Amino acid sequence: MDKKYCAYICAGCGIGDALDLEALAEVVNDEMSMECKSHDCLCGAEGRAFIEKDIAEGVNTVVVGACSPRVMTHEFDFGQDKITVRANLREQVVWAEIKPAEGEEPDSEAEEYLMETAGDYMRMACTRAQKTEPADPYQLEELNKTILVMGGGLAGLTAAKEAALAGYSVILAEREANLGGKALGWRKSFPTAAPWTDLEENPINALIAEVESNDKITIKTGIEVARITGAPGDFGISFKATGVESEWDAPAKVTVDEQDLIDKGEKEDPNTGLQKYTEINPDAVMVGSVVLATGWKPAVVSQYEHLGYGTIDNVVTNAEFEKLAKEGKVPENVAFVQSPGGKENDNDFPYCNSVTSMVALKQAQYVCEDNAEGKAYVLYQHMRTPGHMELFYKNAQDNEGIFLTKGNVMKVENSDGGLTVAVEDTLLGEDITLSVDMVVLAAGMEPMTLHENSINLAYRQGPTFNDLELFDGYADSHFICFPYETRRTGVYACGGVRKAESMEEAVDDATGAALKAIQCIESVDRGVSVHPRSGDATYPEFFMQRCTQCKRCTEECPFGALDDDDKGTPLTNPTRCRRCGTCMGACPERIIGFKDYNIDLIGSMVKAVEVPEDDDDRLRIIVFVCENDAYPALDMAGMKRHGINHMIRFIPVRCLGSVNMAWIRDALSAGMDGAMLLGCTYGDDYQCHFVKGSEIANKRMENIGDTLSTLGLEPERCAAEQIAITDYDKIPQILNDFVEEIVEMGPNPFKGF
Ligand code: SF4
Ligand code: SF4
Numbered sequence: 018m019d020k021k022y023c024a025y026i027c028a029g030c031g032i033g034d035a036l037d038l039e040a041l042a043e044v045v046n047d048e049m050s051m052e053c054k055s056h057d058c059l060c061g062a063e064g065r066a067f068i069e070k071d072i073a074e075g076v077n078t079v080v081v082g083a084c085s086p087r088v089m090t091h092e093f094d095f096g097q098d099k100i101t102v103r104a105n106l107r108e109q110v111v112w113a114e115i116k117p118a119e120g121e122e123p124d125s126e127a128e129e130y131l132m133e134t135a136g137d138y139m140r141m142a143c144t145r146a147q148k149t150e151p152a153d154p155y156q157l158e159e160l161n162k163t164i165l166v167m168g169g170g171l172a173g174l175t176a177a178k179e180a181a182l183a184g185y186s187v188i189l190a191e192r193e194a195n196l197g198g199k200a201l202g203w204r205k206s207f208p209t210a211a212p213w214t215d216l217e218e219n220p221i222n223a224l225i226a227e228v229e230s231n232d233k234i235t236i237k238t239g240i241e242v243a244r245i246t247g248a249p250g251d252f253g254i255s256f257k258a259t260g261v262e263s264e265w266d267a268p269a270k271v272t273v274d275e276q277d278l279i280d281k282g283e284k285e286d287p288n289t290g291l292q293k294y295t296e297i298n299p300d301a302v303m304v305g306s307v308v309l310a311t312g313w314k315p316a317v318v319s320q321y322e323h324l325g326y327g328t329i330d331n332v333v334t335n336a337e338f339e340k341l342a343k344e345g346k347v348p349e350n351v352a353f354v355q356s357p358g359g360k361e362n363d364n365d366f367p368y369c370n371s372v373t374s375m376v377a378l379k380q381a382q383y384v385c386e387d388n389a390e391g392k393a394y395v396l397y398q399h400m401r402t403p404g405h406m407e408l409f410y411k412n413a414q415d416n417e418g419i420f421l422t423k424g425n426v427m428k429v430e431n432s433d434g435g436l437t438v439a440v441e442d443t444l445l446g447e448d449i450t451l452s453v454d455m456v457v458l459a460a461g462m463e464p465m466t467l468h469e470n471s472i473n474l475a476y477r478q479g480p481t482f483n484d485l486e487l488f489d490g491y492a493d494s495h496f497i498c499f500p501y502e503t504r505r506t507g508v509y510a511c512g513g514v515r516k517a518e519s520m521e522e523a524v525d526d527a528t529g530a531a532l533k534a535i536q537c538i539e540s541v542d543r544g545v546s547v548h549p550r551s552g553d554a555t556y557p558e559f560f561m562q563r564c565t566q567c568k569r570c571t572e573e574c575p576f577g578a579l580d581d582d583d584k585g586t587p588l589t590n591p592t593r594c595r596r597c598g599t600c601m602g603a604c605p606e607r608i609i610g611f612k613d614y615n616i617d618l619i620g621s622m623v624k625a626v627e628v629p630e631d632d633d634d635r636l637r638i639i640v641f642v643c644e645n646d647a648y649p650a651l652d653m654a655g656m657k658r659h660g661i662n663h664m665i666r667f668i669p670v671r672c673l674g675s676v677n678m679a680w681i682r683d684a685l686s687a688g689m690d691g692a693m694l695l696g697c698t699y700g701d702d703y704q705c706h707f708v709k710g711s712e713i714a715n716k717r718m719e720n721i722g723d724t725l726s727t728l729g730l731e732p733e734r735c736a737a738e739q740i741a742i743t744d745y746d747k748i749p750q751i752l753n754d755f756v757e758e759i760v761e762m763g764p765n766p767f768k769g770f
Pocket of ligand 1: 557573574576577578579594595596597598599600601
């Protein structure tokens with residue numbers, strides 16, 4: 018692209034009052050060789066017209082020095098064929114100025130500090146504009162828009178129905194002979210409407226009929242997925258018969274037996290031991306995206322010997338009791354045990370959730386409905402009845418046949434043809450012993466990912482989702498921000514593989530997953546990324562001639578986007594990629610980059626910062642800020658007018674995983690006095706939008722400390738902090754503490770060299 022630049026600085030929102038815009042324009046003119054204009058309100062209609070006039074006359078690369086790039090995105094969108102770079106002069110310069118406390122004199126150099134900071138942000142933005150190339154979206158040669166739904170239970174049926182109603186062709190694959198899954202065995206379902214007290218008809222049969230009559234849905238029962246190859250928009254699906262009697266005769270061309278698969282595409286990597294599959298079965302059915310609705314299994318409860326499951330007759334799980342209830346075999350006196358109990362144990366059974374509390378209330382209602390003198394005892398540590406289900410709970414409390422108490426269940430024993438249940442520390446303030454006919458244990462819902470290889474991807478990183486243990490086996494990748502997104506782009510989870518949930522929640526879930534599957538296909542069609550960088554038309558490009566086949570990129574990619582050949586050279590799959598840049602951060606050869614985000618670009622931005630020499634009041638600290646949580650938190654700190662130390666310069670990054678340690682080494686070699694990473698929480702309570710980016714970056718930072726020592730620099734000049742989006746009040750202190758440490762260490766000894 019033959020670039021024609023112009024920079025614009027906004028005088029609105031207090032920027033023009035705080036900064037000398039003429040002097041700032043001179044920095045841009047003289048140092049960056051760009052024309053620079055200012056306007057009273059760039060985001061208004063006149064301001065936009067002011068820029069558009071220049072664009073009409075040939076400007077195609079625009080630098081806007083104004084508010085944060087997180088706001089006014091529409092106002093400063095001049096189209097994909099233009100390059101637009103924003104300098105955050107408002108939230109992170111003018112609004113982040115440290116003001117004197119009441120009664121204190123302002124710092125005599127405060128105005129200079131502010132201008133120096135603004136100058137650096139303009140220098141960095143202009144540099145970024147110079148180094149950015151227009152995106153060239155990746156397009157598949159052939160895109161398939163069919164959606165595969167794995168699992169024909171409530172969630173799968175709903176996803177298939179919703180995707181079909183939206184106009185997409187669906188293949189619904191169910192391993193059993195019939196559709197319906199576990200829901201076929203449920204007698205009633207929870208209330209879904211006011212007054213939130215009455216159990217409702219199980220909707221599963223009506224849903225099956227709806228799906229069966231939809232022409233856009235091809236139903237395949239008695240089969241399961243043998244292998245998934247390829248990438249979003251271009252997945253190849255091989256099926257195999259499960260052996261149960263099927264209503265569908267799987268044609269030979271899409272049936273692959275295990276032996277075929279092993280011969281065709283399974284290899285043992287001699288270095289990593291990871292399996293990899295490189296061949297696409299030529300007979301595979303092609304689909305664009307996949308909804309994973311393979312469900313759950315009741316969690317095992319036999320390990321709680323004091324409860325007697327498996328050793329005492331009439332101790333059953335909640336799922337078993339539901340089937341008895343459907344058959345009309347509900348005894349008169351039933352104890353529902355919601356937690357394993359025992360001394361000092363107030364945990365629930367594994368894989369429980371609010372659904373197991375509500376199931377107990379529903380089943381207690383069956384006891385009273387089916388027996389005039391029926392008594393149900395619900396023994397819990399925690400009752401969870403979210404939203405309107407609180408009214409369902411209250412209704413159970415008002416039912417004379419239902420007795421609810423918190424308590425520790427200590428022992429279940431046979432006694433006189435029945436069972437006794439010993440309970441301690443009840444709400445009544447005393448220990449009780451109940452005589453009942455049956456004990457029902459609230460077994461949780463274990464996701465099928467823990468039981469079967471229910472996805473079987475032909476990916477270099479292995480056939481299932483990585484880090485399953487970290488997620489307790491659930492297929493989701495980020496419960497809070499991106500429900501339904503798994504760690505494999507194009508595969509969207511709903512129902513029991515995503516979390517323990519009620520039928521109503523499963524229906525919501527499945528609708529969401531169907532929408533995600535559609536979004537994915539449409540994003541691939543436009544050549545752009547899915548969440549969280551939705552709409553990003555760039556993708557990582559590799560300069561393979563310099564690849565040393567070290568495999569770091571293929572191993573560290575959180576989404577398994579990269580396969581490799583026999584030598585270990587990466588094989589890219591752009592439609593699997595979420596554009597996090599973790600591969601770029603990992604690559605020691607620095608050969609991975611995006612059109613608008615690469616090693617040279619960020620490295621040049623670092624070098625664009627002016628580093629004063631011999632001035633202890635003007636040390637320079639570069640902070641790489643994750644744009645997902647930490648950057649918005651910084652903006653909010655600005656909005657709240659929390660001052661930020663004038664020695665700091667922020668550079669937003671896609672994810673801390675994308676930070677290549679070369680940037681830090683280069684920054685310190687160039688005389689910067691310190692470097693910091695601000696990113697998401699990791700570990701059990703992880704918040705990273707790219708699953709492991711912040712954790713990987715922290716590991717890399719440990720290593721860079723050693724490198725700095727060999728350079729004769731204190732390792733403490735580099736630090737990494739975990740920030741949540743809600744930490745805007747804490748950020749200034751975290752940064753100030755780091756600045757103080759650097760000031761105490763004194764200037765970087767490489768300064769001036
Ligand atoms: S940008 Fe992220 S998702 Fe894409 S290949 Fe690199 S590490 Fe994987
Ligand atoms: S990290 Fe870089 S050098 Fe190593 S395999 Fe990947 S592209 Fe090649």
